[in-house]
Amino acid sequence: MKRVPFDMGDIDIAWCPGCGNFKILDALKQALTELDLDPEKLVIVSGIGQAAKMPHYVRTNVFNGLHGRAIPAATGIKTANPELTVIAEGGDGDMYGEGGNHFLHAIRRNSDITNIVHNNMVYALTKGQASPTSTIGFTTPVQVGGVTEEPFNAIAVAIAQDASFVARAFSGDEDQTKDIIKEAIAHRGYALVDILQNCVSFNKVNTYQWFKENTYYLEDSHDPLNRIEAFKRATEEGKLPLGIFYRNPDKPCFEDTVPAYHTSRTPLFKRKVDVRKLQVLIDSKRSG
């Protein structure tokens, strides 16, 4: 394999042989390389899970934080230093379960972060409980009688809330996944990439073969600017469409609305305090 700047070389990787995460890792590193990004200007933030181990395998800045909290940490990083490219990455349990509330508000806030979700429809790290995207009837040692809750449709939720970029990929198709990740990172504003991923150890239902047979790409004629159409495709019955469902290029990006960045993009830690302005503030709060 050709070396890319984000490659860690010969390292131990904790995933099982055949895990879809390997393909996502390759696709991501290739996307970052093709975008010609500087590893020093990139931060990958993750929570906890098998998917959340991903940044350990990429040569760049990494914050591996709390389960479910990758998005708020990523938001903090981006809004403290908008010069950085920020990716928030993790599993479906991490992003839609524990971190589900943050997911909703990240869409509303529209900070310029790329949210990559490895969706294997199971909690892999904790050894096989149902996740928010597990299908009805999925049985595990905890879901003894099978899952009864409707799986979380992140794509439809994101479009309903007018997320600025919404896409779904399949880890089995490395090239297309890479292209989608590239578009997501290049997009300004919150970008969701939900990547269907086979888990060889804990999901014997939604296997590589199952995903192959139950996915297809949106037609070239699909117009990602058409929100109603995108929502229809996100909620249609049967096979799962892949590709870019929706984008809204007109949505203001959060960092652009923060007064600190109206005139300059200088990161906060490099700024000098304006004592004169501070004095005006203090004076305004003085009583009498």
Add this chain to the structure above:
Amino acid sequence: MSKKVLMRGSQAIGEAAVRAGCRFYAGYPITPQNELTEYMAEAMDGLNDGTFIQAESELAAINMVIGASMAGARAMTSSSSPGISLKQEGISFLAAQELPAVIVNTMRGGPGLGNIAPSQSDYFQATRGGGHGDYRTIVLAPASGQELADLTRTAFEYADKYRSPVLILGDGMMGQMMEPIVFPEPIDVRTFSPKSWILDGAKGRPSRIILSLLLNPPEQEDLNWRLARKYEIITREIPMSESYMTSDANMIVIAYGTAARIAKGAVKRVRELGLKVGLLRPITLWPFPNRPLKELSRHVREFLVFEMNMGQMIDDVKLALEGRGNVHFYGRPGGIISTPDEIAKTINSIYHRQHLEED
């Protein structure tokens, strides 16, 4: 008489909970305590008159327990350290609203995400309240399979009796160990005396309101006084500890849970060498068993606290001793399990440094 069964610690808690009449469990996956969740899932499924919910987060789980408790069910949740931190909001509310619930913490190394190895890193969090506000939680620290089962029953009884959250502190080692256990007979939940405060429909009586928002300071003060009086009663009624070879001892080791098992091994070893050393094992961590320590301090000067952390319970030992005696500490944090030999060496060196008399 029930017969002995060989069971893992985490499953023992589950079985004992069901036998104690627990009919509601909500949890969220986290290692190393998923076997308990699995046990509860299967038990509730099999019983057909219990509810199991895998929640979307620990916060959801503890709030579901709050709901189930105010609706009258014996309710339980469980997690491990980082997940227990998330439950603290709910534990504070359980305390404020005087709702019974049992919370199991299978402690792991921390702070932060830490690891999944056995640890006693959450002693402060458990015994000082943990969440915000002026409250306490009852904290039980079992040290054997049998005690896991017995104290789980006790936890549900205390929770109802004192209308308070009760914490059971364990660790991954205790959860995994297989020991023979005799379970108490299952309780028939229909025999529980009716709870006069639950939300069960207001037909023919005024509505009940459960809340903890008391904007009027005198009302908040009333609640705090009421809680304080309750804590005083609990402090009088339930402190529990085990004394092992303490009667002739001139040095006492103090340890709880897994650490106490290790310490007991060390005490046995040094006894063989003729050192007069005993073990005091707190079983309730809050309220702390002050009295036996105070009594021991009449004839013992050297105390060694052993914990699987950097020193937390040692504060309570010092409070109990009120300045009498020398309090030494040995601890290994981060999920490292000390050996009885390690503790024995520490005992030995203190013993000789202090010129204590041998047999």
